[in-house]
Amino acid sequence: MKVLGIDTSGYANAIGVSDGDRISGDAFFEAKTDSLEKIVSNIDYVLKEAGLCLGDIQGIGVGLGPGSWTGIRVGVTVGKVLAYSTGKPVCGIPTLKVLAYSAGDTSALVCPVIYAGTRDTVYAAFYRRGEDMITREGEYYVGSIAGLIEMINEPAIMTGSGAEAYRHLFEQKAVSSGFAIEVVESVLSGAMVARLAARRFGRGESDDALSLEPLYLKESTARAFVSRYSAGAQAKGEGG
């Protein structure tokens, strides 16, 4: 099954095509001011390079975020419009899951981290790899990087742009806790979104093109910011 995968949750365009376990094409266009405007021509480019046209595609996968508010909205909307207008199934995949999957085959806990945009706040989740599945353990995390580091109490693989940005903190935690905590680079891949979507299609699942929404976690993001703010103000007040 040929599936087109799109993820724009980090401003950049990650676009790829998978065909079963094969990757037919995979491209990453770095964020520029107009990168989101070019998404349709970038999709066209990737399809052409893979020797395909939209008609050959049998399903569409979109990265749901969390990440850039505007970024996700564009990718999800484009995916939905393509699906709705061509009558193909669409399927949303949380971007954190895509990153966790990209970290490779491991029995350790995998924790993808995405920077939330300001004030050392991150989105994260913990995933464990089983036979053929990757499952999330617990809820999505939105909060301070320090809070996330506290939650790690076993060997873990950290991945994603947020893990890269706070590499030194994870290395410190590895030393202080004695757990093997490793930061592994993983590039957000459109083909990986496509493969995860293909698995869902294979199980007979898909999402409704009209009602599919980005994974904004905005309520919990708001709560995280407000509680950090009042905690910060309080700590300073108590200190004099």
Next chain:
Amino acid sequence: MLDKIHSKIQSHYTFTSARPATSFNFGKRLGERLAGGSIIALIGELGCGKTLFTKGICAGLGVSNKYISSPTFVLVNEYKGRLPVFHMDLYRLDTITEEFEIGMLDYLSRAESGVIVVEWAEKVLPLLPDSYLQVRFEVLSARGRQLELTGFGEKFAGLVGGLGSR
């Protein structure tokens, strides 16, 4: 509303203006000195001169005055000056989840290369990074205003300190 007090370095400057033109010129002087990555948080009641002051800042950044309008209804205006300017007005927003709805965090990360001026910034203080410039407006008379500037973080220490001298 709580004042933001978590930042280590704070710098203060108070400016008293007898007429709108003086406030505009003060904004212009500030705008001339702003570097990329500056966030300016404006706080004050309706009609205290936030938009006028923003026009001054924009003039100092080389944005033509005719492009500048109050973004009360559109929420955000973007201008091209010496640096890109993002002019936001949060008057119509009530809850912090609504700030997320307009992609506030995206704008804050885009500010790295430009200048963000936020009117009604008291609504988003928890979202602002550790370093920003707060301007509080006090209405003294029909035309007179007092502007209280607080620079949070090292970045604004020199700027705020230098505003007194021409």
